[in-house]
Amino acid sequence: MKIEKTRLDSKGRAVIPKPFREALGLREGDPVFVSLNERNQAIMITQYSESAVYQLTICMGDAPGTLAKIATILFENGVDLIATESHSTLRTKGAVWRILCTINRKKTNFAKLKKLLLRNGANSLSFARI
Numbered sequence: 001m002k003i004e005k006t007r008l009d010s011k012g013r014a015v016i017p018k019p020f021r022e023a024l025g026l027r028e029g030d031p032v033f034v035s036l037n038e039r040n041q042a043i044m045i046t047q048y049s050e051s052a053v054y055q056l057t058i059c060m061g062d063a064p065g066t067l068a069k070i071a072t073i074l075f076e077n078g079v080d081l082i083a084t085e086s087h088s089t090l091r092t093k094g095a096v097w098r099i100l101c102t103i104n105r106k107k108t109n110f111a112k113l114k115k116l117l118l119r120n121g122a123n124s125l126s127f128a129r130i
Contacts, residue, residue, distance in 0.1 A: 033047075033048060
């Protein structure tokens, strides 16, 4: 992981350091996602995808391996993760996973995906196109 210090200007804007922009191929005017993790007090900037982007929120059990199992199901069903944030809500009992993703509409059957997730550790989930 690379870290570089930058400053906010009077309008609250931060400059993405040139080596970071070059590494991602970002240019002036390119759209990006900015996500806020209030719990960790962190902001993440992620490249924008031309595909339709969804926010998927999954409430799940917090048993070891649950997140990996759900991630595998998402991958196998055409869900491409852009950015994620997860945390325990009650240690060993519950967790929440928030995901920005694109979905391969030809490969993804939402009803089937929901059933698979609910059978494999998810307690509830929501999809929203953003």
